[in-house]
Amino acid sequence: MVNTELDELIVRLIAGVDLFRHLDRQAIVDILRGASRAVFKAGEIVFEEGAEGHSLYVPVRGSFEVFRQQNGNRVQLAKISPGGHFGEIALLGARRRTASVKALENSLAIRFSRQSLDTQPAVASLLYRNMACMLAERLIKADEEIMFHHRTDARTTSAEPAPVITPPPRRIG
Numbered sequence: 001m002v003n004t005e006l007d008e009l010i011v012r013l014i015a016g017v018d019l020f021r022h023l024d025r026q027a028i029v030d031i032l033r034g035a036s037r038a039v040f041k042a043g044e045i046v047f048e049e050g051a052e053g054h055s056l057y058v059p060v061r062g063s064f065e066v067f068r069q070q071n072g073n074r075v076q077l078a079k080i081s082p083g084g085h086f087g088e089i090a091l092l093g094a095r096r097r098t099a100s101v102k103a104l105e106n107s108l109a110i111r112f113s114r115q116s117l118d119t120q121p122a123v124a125s126l127l128y129r130n131m132a133c134m135l136a137e138r139l140i141k142a143d144e145e146i147m148f149h150h151r152t153d154a155r156t157t158s159a160e161p162a163p164v165i166t167p168p169p170r171r172i173g
Contacts, residue, residue: 011028011029011032014028014032014110017083017084017085018083018134019085019088019134020127020130021130022130023123023127027122027126030120030123031112031120031123031127032110034116034117034119034120035111035112035113035116037108037109037110037111038057038109038111039106039108040062040064040106040109041106042103042104042106042107043102043103044102044103045100046064046087046102046103046109047087047100047101048097048100049069049096049097049099050096050097051096052090052096053087053089053095053097054113054114055087055091055114056088056111056112057086057087057101057109057110058085059080059081059082059083059107059108059109060108060109061082061106061107061108062081062082062103062104062106062107062108063080063081063104063105063107064081064086064103064107065078065079065101065104066086066099067099067100067101067102068098068099068100069100077099079104086101087101089135091112091114091117092132092135
């Protein structure tokens with residue numbers, strides 16, 4: 001993607017993405033050489049849940065919706081703008097896509113394929129470590145959210161104690 005005249009704006013943008021934390025400028029330039037531009041029109045599907053995944057995307061312009069279908073309803077999981085990324089789960093686990101992604105507006109992203117990452121093992125290991133750390137943070141947040149809902153549900157569904165019925169006083173004598 002990057003030729004002899006480096007697109008400095010893209011290098012700076014990528015350097016600001018958490019995923020590329022701890023990568024020096026040269027490593028970013030090297031990894032961009034194997035990347036490609038991906039242009040999407042508003043409403044265009046980038047990939048669908050269940051499809052094979054071989055790439056991760058970093059938005060440069062525009063925004064994307066990450067969603068899943070549940071019981072016939074679309075459930076938005078995230079909105080990704082420049083500075084974020086999507087598609088890393090399939091890349092990490094060599095598995096199918098866990099969600100669908102759609103461009104919300106005319107958008108540009110940088111596509112990093114597994115194949116291009118694997119040609120640079122030192123840089124790829126840093127990226128994969130960063131991905132693992134970010135996914136661990138998401139898992140912790142999801143666990144906290146589950147526990148919050150569990151506590152809330154337990155309070156609203158717990159049986160109220162049965163009212164104490166006091167018999168009328170008895171008269172003796």
